[in-house]
Amino acid sequence: MIDAATAAARWRVATVMAIRNETATVKTISFDVPGWPGHLGGQHVDLRLTAEDGYVAQRSYSIASGAGSGPLVELTVDAVPDGEVSGFLHEELRIGDQIEIRGPIGNYFAWSAAHDYGLLLIAGGSGIVPLMSMLRSRDAAGATQPARLLYSSRSIEQIIYRAELDRLAAQTANFTLTQTLTRDAPSEWTGERGRIDRAMLARWQFTPAGHPDVYVCGPTAFVETIAEHLVAIGHSASNVRTERFGPTGAIRT
Amino acid sequence: MLVTRGFKGKRRGGDADRLRLPPGQFLTPEFPVLTAGPTQQTQIDRWTLALQHGGSLLGKWSWEQFEGLPQTEITSDIHCVTKWSKFDTRWRGVTIDDLLRAAGLDAAPTGFLMAHCDGGYTTNLLVADLIGARAMIATHFDDLPLLPSHGGPARLLVPHLYFWKSAKWVRRLAFREEDSPGFWESQGYHLRGDPWREQRYEGDQ
Numbered sequence: 261m262i263d264a265a266t267a268a269a270r271w272r273v274a275t276v277m278a279i280r281n282e283t284a285t286v287k288t289i290s291f292d293v294p295g296w297p298g299h300l301g302g303q304h305v306d307l308r309l310t311a312e313d314g315y316v317a318q319r320s321y322s323i324a325s326g327a328g329s330g331p332l333v334e335l336t337v338d339a340v341p342d343g344e345v346s347g348f349l350h351e352e353l354r355i356g357d358q359i360e361i362r363g364p365i366g367n368y369f370a371w372s373a374a375h376d377y378g379l380l381l382i383a384g385g386s387g388i389v390p391l392m393s394m395l396r397s398r399d400a401a402g403a404t405q406p407a408r409l410l411y412s413s414r415s416i417e418q419i420i421y422r423a424e425l426d427r428l429a430a431q432t433a434n435f436t437l438t439q440t441l442t443r444d445a446p447s448e449w450t451g452e453r454g455r456i457d458r459a460m461l462a463r464w465q466f467t468p469a470g471h472p473d474v475y476v477c478g479p480t481a482f483v484e485t486i487a488e489h490l491v492a493i494g495h496s497a498s499n500v501r502t503e504r505f506g507p508t509g510a511i512r513t
Numbered sequence: 514m515l516v517t518r519g520f521k522g523k524r525r526g527g528d529a530d531r532l533r534l535p536p537g538q539f540l541t542p543e544f545p546v547l548t549a550g551p552t553q554q555t556q557i558d559r560w561t562l563a564l565q566h567g568g569s570l571l572g573k574w575s576w577e578q579f580e581g582l583p584q585t586e587i588t589s590d591i592h593c594v595t596k597w598s599k600f601d602t603r604w605r606g607v608t609i610d611d612l613l614r615a616a617g618l619d620a621a622p623t624g625f626l627m628a629h630c631d632g633g634y635t636t637n638l639l640v641a642d643l644i645g646a647r648a649m650i651a652t653h654f655d656d657l658p659l660l661p662s663h664g665g666p667a668r669l670l671v672p673h674l675y676f677w678k679s680a681k682w683v684r685r686l687a688f689r690e691e692d693s694p695g696f697w698e699s700q701g702y703h704l705r706g707d708p709w710r711e712q713r714y715e716g717d718q
Contacts, residue, residue, distance in 0.1 A: 265701065269716025273515060306713075308537070309517040317522050318537035320595055344523040344539070352519040360515055365714060368549060368700040480546050484662065487551035497551045498633055504547055 267297040271308060274361040276353060277332065282420045286386060287350055288324060288336045293361055296331045299323055300370040301397030302390040302475065305333065305363030309345060319345040322389040322477075322503075323364065326396025327373070333361070336420065338386040369475065369503045370394075373401035378470045381409040382456065382486050384478025388420050390503060391477055395428060395435070408436045410464055412456055412482070415444040438464045458489050468494040477503040530600070533590060535708035538598040545597060546662045549696065553631040553682045557666050562650060564616050566623065566688040572616030576666070580652075582607045582615050587649060589672035591679070592708040604670050606651035609643040612686075623688040627695060628669050631682040636695035637704065638678060640688070642671055650683060675706040675713070 274291035282288055304322045325334035340346045353359075371379070371394035379398070381391040388411055398407060413419045419439065429437035440452035440460065452460055461467075466474075474495055476486050483504045490500050524531070526540050534540060557576045564572040574582070585608045592598045613621060621640040628636050642648065651670040652659055659665030664681030671678045677697050698704050703712040711717060 263716075265715035267716070268701065269714045306537075309520045309522070310514055311520050311522050312516050314514065315522045315524060316537065317520075317539065318596055342523075344525075347523075348517075348520050354518075357518050358515060359517055365701060368697075484546070484552060491551050497553075500550050502548060502550055504545070 264297060267295075268363055268365060271360045271362045272296070273358050274333065276355050276357045276359070279353065279355060282336060283418050285339045285418075286336060286420050287339075288334055289349060289353065290325075291333045291335070291359070291361065293331050293333050296333060297364070298327065299333070299364035300327050300367070300372050301394035302370040303364035303366050303393075304390070305335070305361050305365065307335075307345065308360040308362075309348060310360070317344055320365070323393050324389050326393055326398075326400050328397070328400050336386070336389045336392075369477070369501050371397055371473075371475075373397070373403065375473070376401070376403045376405050378405050378472035379407035380466050380472045380474045381407065382466070382474070382476045382478075383409065383411045384456075384482035384486075385413060385418070386420060387476075387478030387482070387503070387505070389477075391475060392421050392425075394475065395425075398435075399428060399432065404434065406434045406436070408438070408464060408466065410438045410440070410456060410460070410466060412440045412442060412478070414442050416441060416446060416449065436464070456486060456489070458493055461489055461493060466490070466493075468496070468499075471496075471499060474500045475503075476500065478505075480504045533600065534598055535592055536711045537713075538592055538596055538708065541597040541599055543597075544599060544602075544663065545593070545595075547593065547595060548662075548681065549634065550632060552661050554661055555631050555666055555682055555684075560666055561684065562667065563685045564612065564688075565685065571618065571622075571688075572612070574615070579607065579650075579667075583611045585611065585646070585649060587646075587651075587670065587672065589670075591672050591676050594675040594677055594702065594706065594713050598708075602672070603655050604649065604651040605653035605656070606649040606667070606670065608646050608649045609686075610646060612650065613644075621688060623690055625689045625692045627687045627689055627693075628680045628683050629685040629687060630680050631684055634680055634682070634696050636669075636678050636680045637692055637698055638671065638674075639692070639705065642674060642678075642705075647671070647673060651679075673707070675703075675708050677702065678706055 274293045278290040324336040648671040669680045
């Protein structure tokens with residue numbers, strides 16, 4: 261009998277099954293991970309890359325696929341400029357390659373069907389990845405509570421999962437999608453324009469009414485600002501869960 | 514060891530740098546911010562630090578009183594469980610040894626402790642990891658008052674453990690009879706978190 265913590269800490273050999281482009285700088289990689297113990301939406305994995313002379317690099321990546329995806333684990337990876345691991349994953353990795361992976365890790369920035377409460381999700385850039393995993397998990401579980409996503413991208417070309425998000429919003433009565441573009445919005449753009457501020461949060465009912473669970477993911481400065489706005493408009497700080505990533509360290513999506 | 518086809522690595526820094534890095538870590542010149550929730554904004558005039566054991570208060574200091582305690586500088590490498598490490602970070606504050614002394618204690622009353630912070634964050638520690646000038650309540654980084662985003666006005670600093678143990682916005686150290694998990698430790702992270710033994714997650718030895 262192996263407990264969940266031991267199973268999650270074990271390194272496994274994953275095989276690359278598919279690679280697809282999400283945007284010009286973002287790819288999704290599907291791994292087959294034999295023995296994968298399953299995960300919650302929003303959890304992450306560690307990857308370990310080993311060079312021929314034994315040099316090792318490890319990084320954490322958010323899981324993009326939803327809970328219940330079996331042995332298939334998808335990661336959506338943003339190419340960090342000069343990134344040691346993301347550069348390799350983008351330029352070198354091929355279908356059939358093998359790579360070491362362990363997880364799932366982190367039970368805090370995670371959504372579980374056992375806690376289907378009202379959900380407010382706020383993403384900046386590739387911070388959408390763990391939130392997409394939550395939305396996919398929610399969809400698969402037939403969650404009944406309302407969920408809202410406010411997703412900020414620089415331009416329309418940089419929106420990740422655009423078609424799937426639109427489809428989810430059209431098909432799911434209790435999911436509301438709002439997108440904002442901060443730099444270049446085409447004239448026909450019907451979504452929000454500009455950075456997320458308190459007025460935008462209020463306009464899309466990102467309010468504390470009903471004590472929803474709030475998840476914010478994006479670059480450090482984005483998360484700092486949004487978390488500050490949320491507390492200022494009355495959210496309890498303990499209901500606001502954040503995950504930050506920057507040019508270095510942290511969770512790289 | 515599974516060699517990753519085509520992976521060479523960027524190998525930033527020299528061999529000496531790499532020997533200073535615990536397994537699985539990489540070096541950054543930056544100081545990333547990681548927190549489970551919003552940054553706490555604690556006013557200094559309302560700040561106190563308490564030392565307690567069970568129901569009894571062993572010591573309590575206002576900001577002014579705390580600044581009057583012996584000040585120590587620690588320069589150390591720090592290691593975040595999310596894989597970044599930063600070399601030669603320079604901190605100032607009051608060592609846990611001096612804090613115990615200021616409370617009139619010859620020794621810690623138990624071997625375990627829980628640090629409690631503004632915002633509800635907690636982390637568990639072995640007293641052995643806190644004494645012997647290895648840990649402090651830090652109020653300054655690089656000679657400047659610690660910013661709220663980095664845990665100001667005061668954070669715990671235990672640089673030889675993964676950095677989640679160096680709890681931001683610390684307000685209370687509570688001695689306990691036994692070890693039990695704090696915030697991240699009950700979310701799948703390791704009870705002790707020694708970077709040199711790569712004790713990242715609950716299942717790590």
